[in-house]
Amino acid sequence: MGMTMTQKILAAHAGLDHVEAGQLIEAKLDVVMANDITGPMALPIFRQMADRVFDPDKVYLVPDHFTPNKDIKSAENSKAILDFSYDQHLTHVLEQGKCGVEHAILPERGYVTAGECIIGADSHTCTYGALGAFSTGVGTTDIATGMATGELWFKVPSAIRFKITGKPSPYVSGKDVILHIIHEIGVDGALYQSMEFTGDGIQYLTMDDRFTICNMAIEAGAKNGIFPVDEQTEAYLKEHCQKPHTVYTADADAVYDREIEVDLSKVRPMVAFPHLPGNGHTIDEVEQMDRIKIDQVVIGSCTNGRMSDLRKAASILKDQKVADHVRVMVVPATQKIFLQCIQEGLAEIFVKAGCAFNTPSCGPCMGGHMGVMAKGERCVSTTNRNFVGRMGDTESYIYLASPQTAAASAIAGYIANPETIGGAQK
Amino acid sequence: MKARGHVLKYGDNVDTDVIIPARYLNSFDAEELASHAMVDIDPTFTQRLQKGDIMVAGKNFGCGSSREHAPLCLKTAGVSCIIAKSFARIFYRNSINIGFAILECPEAAEEIQEGDVVNVDYDSGIITDETTHKTYQAQPFPPFLQKMIKANGLVNYVNEKKGTKA
Numbered sequence: 001m002g003m004t005m006t007q008k009i010l011a012a013h014a015g016l017d018h019v020e021a022g023q024l025i026e027a028k029l030d031v032v033m034a035n036d037i038t039g040p041m042a043l044p045i046f047r048q049m050a051d052r053v054f055d056p057d058k059v060y061l062v063p064d065h066f067t068p069n070k071d072i073k074s075a076e077n078s079k080a081i082l083d084f085s086y087d088q089h090l091t092h093v094l095e096q097g098k099c100g101v102e103h104a105i106l107p108e109r110g111y112v113t114a115g116e117c118i119i120g121a122d123s124h125t126c127t128y129g130a131l132g133a134f135s136t137g138v139g140t141t142d143i144a145t146g147m148a149t150g151e152l153w154f155k156v157p158s159a160i161r162f163k164i165t166g167k168p169s170p171y172v173s174g175k176d177v178i179l180h181i182i183h184e185i186g187v188d189g190a191l192y193q194s195m196e197f198t199g200d201g202i203q204y205l206t207m208d209d210r211f212t213i214c215n216m217a218i219e220a221g222a223k224n225g226i227f228p229v230d231e232q233t234e235a236y237l238k239e240h241c242q243k244p245h246t247v248y249t250a251d252a253d254a255v256y257d258r259e260i261e262v263d264l265s266k267v268r269p270m271v272a273f274p275h276l277p278g279n280g281h282t283i284d285e286v287e288q289m290d291r292i293k294i295d296q297v298v299i300g301s302c303t304n305g306r307m308s309d310l311r312k313a314a315s316i317l318k319d320q321k322v323a324d325h326v327r328v329m330v331v332p333a334t335q336k337i338f339l340q341c342i343q344e345g346l347a348e349i350f351v352k353a354g355c356a357f358n359t360p361s362c363g364p365c366m367g368g369h370m371g372v373m374a375k376g377e378r379c380v381s382t383t384n385r386n387f388v389g390r391m392g393d394t395e396s397y398i399y400l401a402s403p404q405t406a407a408a409s410a411i412a413g414y415i416a417n418p419e420t421i422g423g424a425q426k
Numbered sequence: 427m428k429a430r431g432h433v434l435k436y437g438d439n440v441d442t443d444v445i446i447p448a449r450y451l452n453s454f455d456a457e458e459l460a461s462h463a464m465v466d467i468d469p470t471f472t473q474r475l476q477k478g479d480i481m482v483a484g485k486n487f488g489c490g491s492s493r494e495h496a497p498l499c500l501k502t503a504g505v506s507c508i509i510a511k512s513f514a515r516i517f518y519r520n521s522i523n524i525g526f527a528i529l530e531c532p533e534a535a536e537e538i539q540e541g542d543v544v545n546v547d548y549d550s551g552i553i554t555d556e557t558t559h560k561t562y563q564a565q566p567f568p569p570f571l572q573k574m575i576k577a578n579g580l581v582n583y584v585n586e587k588k589g590t591k592a
């Protein structure tokens with residue numbers, strides 16, 4: 001019986017010729033990552049097992065959630081992981097003002113690559129599956145164990161194969177594709193499983209689209225999302241990554257729990273209503289409803305704070321004004337992207353349109369700071385979760401959408417169709 | 427190992443943001459986290475909960491973030507066991523890793539009601555609702571995970587295996 005792409009990577013890292021879904025294995029880790037929330041909590045657990053990390057090249061601690069430190073406790077947490085990074089002589093020490101949101105910075109700096117087995121103490125660690133790696137989110141005890149031993153237990157997942165066909169229309173991007181899929185299969189539609197994306201259509205998905213899609217695999221309950229390595233991946237790795245990589249491909253006779261076809265040409269701009277990412281509606285359905293007036297727009301995060309996302313948002317906001325009653329937070333995901341926004345004139349477009357242009361951080365995405373909502377407020381956000389209270393008061397409301405839809409909504413003041421509103425003025 | 431307690435019942439997709447909201451995550455003191463458990467979905471939770479009580483929930487319990495604060499705050503608050511139709515995978519791992527036994531049993535999760543007195547035998551996976559006198563068989567843990575739960579979590583398991591510290 002053949003193996004899926006994920007199973008092959010896991011087998012190789014467990015030193016086994018063959019693994020099967022459901023099997024419990026212990027696999028070697030290539031990258032172990034934690035952040036300013038999960039890292040400090042992992043350190044005392046780590047110390048119960050070891051004095052030194054298993055390999056200072058392979059451990060990364062990223063300050064991004066409550067940074068720039070929003071209060072004293074956050075400052076102490078950031079300091080704890082920074083001190084630890086220096087004490088342990090980590091090869092890559094990440095500090096505020098020089099990095100960005102973890103799931104954007106790790107690929108950008110080439111810290112993660114194809115064929116690796118990666119864990120992060122953050123659920124959206126599944127993002128790096130876009131590069132053809134096995135990458136999954138774990139908790140603090142797991143991460144402490146990973147840092148101490150370089151190994152971790154896994155239950156080998158079965159998989160759903162998504163056969164991607166067709167070509168998306170201009171205002172449809174990775175975010176719409178994944179919101180469409182989660183709407184189809186539900187927020188537990190891929191529970192414990194891998195989501196493997198294949199098919200002709202993936203050539204029309206840029207690396208940034210793939211990062212966005214894999215980022216939200218967890219919102220369907222998946223263990224990981226994964227794309228095959230193609231020319232686009234190779235080109236991306238060549239540009240960003242020095243490490244050697246290994247290309248794994250699924251066996252022709254790999255067994256999948258089910259196969260789902262996604263025709264990109266039929267995917268419409270999507271909006272996920274409160275309070276679940278699976279609560280998606282097409283923009284056409286939204287246009288049939290009474291207007292949904294909004295108070296805030298967030299464009300950023302590990303889901304959609306990459307360069308192409310900000311370019312798309314800017315193309316809609318160019319020479320436009322944000323509606324009077326709406327505040328807009330644009331948050332580039334990394335310092336490099338932040339600088340590029342300045343160099344390409346995007347920062348000017350955003351500020352002239354009336355947006356706050358903020359320093360890289362998770363910030364408003366999880367209601368930490370830089371865009372927390374009051375009771376009754378509504379936000380269109382390019383982030384990945386619209387749970388109760390995620391961005392502030394438990395009676396505030398988050399609508400998840402693409403950067404294009406978020407930008408169009410900022411201008412309109414209500415949830416709006418990027419095909420008809422904004423710069424490209426159509 | 428056994429648990430016995432009153433049931434507090436919840437629906438599907440109870441996510442980690444309501445189990446322990448992000449605004450409290452700049453602390454990782456277990457007692458402090460426990461004092462905020464479930465506050466956004468059930469503000470009276472910590473007052474109603476008695477040590478040893480059992481949570482029963484629908485599908486995909488613990489979905490959302492990887493925060494281990496979620497199972498930790500429930501365990502620390504005094505929850506002895508969670509029975510659900512299914513668990514989100516990171517919540518499942520985290521619970522086992524901290525030696526917090528959680529059981530998947532769709533039938534029990536459907537039928538057991540708020541306030542029932544329930545008895546759970548982890549070794550056999552048998553769940554008994556003493557109020558309705560019904561019994562259910564939960565999926566037993568595979569041996570590898572049983573070993574980890576018996577060791578009271580992954581840290582002890584690793585240390586036993588390595589024969590190093592602790």
Ligand code: SF4
Pocket residue numbers: 064065101102103122124301302303361362365366383384
């Ligand atoms: S941007 Fe949001 S989802 Fe991404 S790592 Fe930060 S808090 Fe998590």
